[in-house]
Amino acid sequence: MGGKLGLVLVDDRKRTTARSYEMETQALLVDYVTAAQALITALEAVTDLGLLRGSITINLAGEEFAAQTDANVDVGGTASGFVTDGDGSKASMRIPGVKMSLVGDDGVIAITGAVATFLAMFEAAGAFTLAKGKTIASWIRATLDK
Numbered sequence: 001m002g003g004k005l006g007l008v009l010v011d012d013r014k015r016t017t018a019r020s021y022e023m024e025t026q027a028l029l030v031d032y033v034t035a036a037q038a039l040i041t042a043l044e045a046v047t048d049l050g051l052l053r054g055s056i057t058i059n060l061a062g063e064e065f066a067a068q069t070d071a072n073v074d075v076g077g078t079a080s081g082f083v084t085d086g087d088g089s090k091a092s093m094r095i096p097g098v099k100m101s102l103v104g105d106d107g108v109i110a111i112t113g114a115v116a117t118f119l120a121m122f123e124a125a126g127a128f129t130l131a132k133g134k135t136i137a138s139w140i141r142a143t144l145d146k
Helices: 029-044 113-120
Strands: 003-010 016-023 050-058 076-083 090-096 136-144
Touching (some): 003 029, 016 029, 076 113, 113 136
Antiparallel strands (some): 003 016, 003 050, 076 090
16 A cells, blocks of 8 residues: 655745655554655755645555446436535535436436435535535435536
């Protein structure tokens, strides 16, 4: 379960360059952060560039799953819902390669079962957020994209 450290560096003319460094497998997530911080500190001592941002990507071993027959990256669905504390504003998200067995004849994707479980991950009590940290208070509908 190795990973990669991605850094975006900037010069005094605001030009950027990206660098990626492969990381050895670490025992704990915090060990990846510690290793990244050590490399960043060492890099700062040898470069005149500034650091704009960094990210760590960890490969999840054993989490892969196979594409199903007739899977298509061009087919997807879009779910929309009311934003938590959004004064009635809405947000939407794509469901990539949605299973056609979940789509009704009218193109509607019922927000039940597996769909509801997936979308719940983006609700206020879920582990993920949409753009800019937004979460969904309630989902309105999901449909097949045209």
